[in-house]
Amino acid sequence: MEKIIFSAENFNVKDTLECGQIFRFRPFGKGFLVFSLDKSAYCYNENGLAIIECEPCDKDYFYNFFDLDRDYAFIADLAIKSSFSTLQKSASAGKGIRILNQDSEEMLFSFIFSQNNNIPRIKSSIEKLCAFCGEKKCFMGVEYFTFPTANAILSAGKEIINGTGIGYRTDYVLTLAQSIVNGFDVKSLNKLPTAQLREKLISIKGVGEKVANCVTLFGYHRSDSFPVDTWIEKVYREDFSGALTDRKKITEFFLHLFGENAGYYQQYLFYYKRSLEKLEKR
DNA sequence: ATCCAGGGAGAAG
């Protein structure tokens, strides 16, 4: 097993995993097991450090996965010093959040699962998908399943995919899997600038403005993305006194307000609103 | 029982 050791100052494992950007992880030992495609790692904070353990051949993958070359102290400080009090609080509480570099195809399928759904159910459905048509593997004595290929999803068929509990979204998933099998290369879209990338993603059935923004942010690391869901809409209404109701316009409002770091700030705000605010109000 | 969750497609206005 190989270890990557990093300062915990801007790498809080729990916050990074629980802030809603990743669905495949589970508590284990001193921290969490994390799964991406067919790979796995064990991560935890200890003595002011963040530690990642993985197979030697996956070391480069997880170094990039956790975005370890980026200066998150700088990003968080800008937010903390901004003139928006909720952003200050959110960034101060969530300065250990890093935006992961996840696989774009895995993100695309995962966020199609997410529409009009909640995070615990999304996690459970994706786990079932992997169990139904992923490949069984073992890491540190724990059994897990890889994220399935489009081909495996397609051959699993309607009955099985619907067995994951995603209901009406089953058709979206199978249609996407079919088009990937037919040659649609999700990863190659990375060469497009963000606006065109987003437009291309929205042309996929089951992908609208919000899901496209999640995929550009979490699957292509485009920080000029700003997903607006029910939680961010609450932030907009309650903390920015917003009057707009069209979520696309709310996205544009925040992109204009926050600029190129909007995606990082969005994640601070989302995590704070969904998980932390209720804890502070007492 | 009704509402809500990291919304979007398609129809109607």
Place this chain on the structure above:
DNA sequence: CTTCTCCATGGA
């Protein structure tokens, strides 16, 4: 162009 309705599912 904008707004409305319906969509499966399960936990609160």
